[in-house]
Every structure is written in C-alpha cells, then in structure tokens.
Amino acid sequence: MTEVLRFEGVRVRRGDNEILREIDWTVSDQDRWVILGPNGAGKTTLMSMASARLHPTEGTVTVLGETLGDTDTRELRVRVGLSSAALADRIPPHETVRNVVMTAAHGVTGRWQEEYEGLDEDRADALLWAFGMGDFAQREFSTLSEGERKRVQVARALMPDPELLLLDEPAAGLDLGGREELLGALTELAGDHRSPAIVMVTHHVEEIPDGFTHVMLLREGRIVAAGPLGETLTAQALSDTYGMPVELAASGGRYAARRAS
Ligand SMILES: Nc1ncnc2c1ncn2[C@@H]1O[C@H](COP(=O)(O)OP(=O)(O)OP(=O)(O)O)[C@@H](O)[C@H]1O
Numbered sequence: 001m002t003e004v005l006r007f008e009g010v011r012v013r014r015g016d017n018e019i020l021r022e023i024d025w026t027v028s029d030q031d032r033w034v035i036l037g038p039n040g041a042g043k044t045t046l047m048s049m050a051s052a053r054l055h056p057t058e059g060t061v062t063v064l065g066e067t068l069g070d071t072d073t074r075e076l077r078v079r080v081g082l083s084s085a086a087l088a089d090r091i092p093p094h095e096t097v098r099n100v101v102m103t104a105a106h107g108v109t110g111r112w113q114e115e116y117e118g119l120d121e122d123r124a125d126a127l128l129w130a131f132g133m134g135d136f137a138q139r140e141f142s143t144l145s146e147g148e149r150k151r152v153q154v155a156r157a158l159m160p161d162p163e164l165l166l167l168d169e170p171a172a173g174l175d176l177g178g179r180e181e182l183l184g185a186l187t188e189l190a191g192d193h194r195s196p197a198i199v200m201v202t203h204h205v206e207e208i209p210d211g212f213t214h215v216m217l218l219r220e221g222r223i224v225a226a227g228p229l230g231e232t233l234t235a236q237a238l239s240d241t242y243g244m245p246v247e248l249a250a251s252g253g254r255y256a257a258r259r260a261s
Contacts, residue, residue, distance in 0.1 A: 004029050005026065005062070005063060005199075007023045007024060007025040007059065009024065009058065011059055012049075012054070012056055020046060020222075022223070027199060027214075029197050030213075032212040033197075033213070033215065034199075034200050034212050034214070034216075035200070035215075036201075036203070036215065036216070036238075037224075038242055038243075042220075043201045047082075047168050047201060049063075050080070050164070051166050052080060055069055056068070064163050064164060080164045081166065083166070084168035085168065093142035094140050094141075094142065095140070096141070097128065097133065097139050097141055097152055098121065102159065107160070127158055128152070128155050133151050133155065136152070146174070147173065154185070163196050163197070165198045166198075169202060169203065170200060171202065171204075171207045172202075183209045183210075186211075190210075190211035190212055204257075208254070210253030213229055214227060214232070217233075219242075234248065245260035246259060247260040247261075
C-alpha cells in the first residue's frame with residue numbers, strides 16, 4: 001500500500017479567517033474518498049492543496065511523496081488528475097472536446113504548440129467513449145450541456161494516467177440520468193485496482209458511487225469525522241456536520257439522506 005496524500009497539522013488562514021484547521025489525513029493508493037460538508041466548510045481549499053495548487057499556512061502537505069514547498073509543483077500537478085469548476089472555467093470555449101481531454105497530457109487547458117502523438121488522440125477518444133462522450137470529440141466545448149461538460153472534465157482528469165484523481169463536485173448540475181451514468185462510470189473506476197486513488201467532493205450522499213471506501217466530514221474548517229465509509233457515515237455524524245437532525249438510509253451500496261422529522 002502506497003501513501004498518496006498526507007496532511008499533518010494543516011491550517012489555512014486568510015486574514016482573520018481560519019478556512020481549515022487541525023487537518024490530519026492520509027490517503028493510500030487503493031482508497032476512494034468522498035468529502036462532504038456544508039457550503040464554505042473548506043472542501044475546495046482541501047482539494048487545492050491535494051492538487052498542489054495551494055500551500056498550507058501551517059503544517060505539512062505531502063502529495064505523491066513530495067512535500068509542498070520543497071518541490072516543483074508544476075511537475076507534481078501533471079501527476080494529479082483534477083476536475084473542478086475553476087479548471088473548467090479556464091478552458092477556451094472554442095476548443096474541441098477531444099483537445100480539452102488531450103491537452104491534459106501536458107497540463108494545459110488549450111491546444112497551442114505542444115506535440116501530441118496518435119496514441120494521445122487514441123487515449124483521449126477511449127476516455128471520451130468510456131464516459132459516453134465519444135460522439136462529441138469534434139464539438140466545441142462551449143456548445144456542450146452542463147452534464148456533458150462534467151463528463152468531459154472527468155475524462156480529461158484521467159488523460160495523464162494520474163496517480164491521484166481529484167473530482168470536485170463532478171455530478172453537480174446533472175439530471176438524474178446523467179448523474180446515474182456518471183456514478184456508474186465512477187463505480188467501475190473505483191472497483192478497478194489499476195485505478196488511481198480517488199478523492200471526490202460532493203454535496204449529496206446520493207452521489208457517493210458504490211465502491212467508495214472512505215469519507216471525510218468537514219464543518220467550518222474542521223474534520224467532524226473521517227474513516228471507512230460504512231462505519232463513519234452515520235446519521236449522527238451527518239447531523240453534527242450539518243447542524244440539524246439527519247436521517248440516513250443505505251441500500252445496495254448507495255445512500256440517501258433527509259432532515260429527520
Ligand atoms: N482567498 C480567500 N480569502 C478569504 N476567504 C476565502 C478565500 N478562499 C476561500 N475563502 C473562504 O474559505 C471558506 C472555505 O471555502 P471553500 O471554497 O474551500 O469551501 P467549500 O466547502 O468548497 O464550499 P462550497 O461547498 O460552497 O463550494 C469560505 O468561507 C470561503 O469564503
């Protein structure tokens with residue numbers, strides 16, 4: 001088992017605002033983590049450090065064996081697959097869907113003067129087919145629906161064959177069919193031992209793919225609970241995280257939550 005992420009005593013401060021505090025967390029290569037927590041809890045900030053895009057104010061973050069602050073983060077970022085709204089915003093609108101996926105091999109968002117091989121194109125197409133987007137390879141990214149964009153972003157995140165895959169709200173904005181298709185693809189990915197470690201942020205327990213192994217619950221920058229999914233994701237832990245009584249149901253590897261009456 002190889003450790004892919006280690007956070008030790010991590011704190012992130014912006015002015016007087018403590019965005020994250022006392023974060024101790026390790027992720028191993030076969031782990032599939034889901035991060036849950038209310039708006040503003042610090043989930044995206046956590047992902048920014050995991051993707052080597054932000055350094056902690058205090059403490060140590062080690063990504064794929066490299067400690068942030070002591071390493072070339074540009075090289076490190078190519079080893080981490082990331083799908084996030086912030087990254088999607090940087091994609092040139094007229095770029096083709098195939099190029100949106102393929103350019104991840106060079107860690108860039110738009111095609112310019114980089115050299116690509118036929119193999120890169122084949123890999124981008126195979127990933128697009130795996131996420132039900134094979135027919136869209138030549139379309140302009142800006143013409144896609146929200147759900148189609150989300151699927152392209154996950155395919156893009158996998159393009160560089162990353163050692164760590166980070167998905168920040170990959171199912172946000174998807175309709176029921178789109179969500180279920182994406183979750184099906186993520187369940188397959190999670191169950192394949194060749195897949196990288198996965199960390200996924202979501203707002204809804206309904207979006208946790210079957211096969212995910214661990215959960216972290218964040219509230220106001222602190223970890224409420226973190227550990228194996230089956231024993232950590234409880235109605236009590238969710239109630240503590242969201243500050244209201246929550247009922248949780250589990251069936252067939254999937255979850256559903258609502259306010260307790
Ligand atoms: N550069 C910054 N300066 C000041 N405050 C910031 C900065 N970046 C983030 N924050 C604050 O840090 C807190 C955590 O933000 P973050 O985006 O990590 O939360 P989140 O859990 O991802 O939220 P959401 O679910 O709404 O996406 C928020 O209150 C946000 O306003």
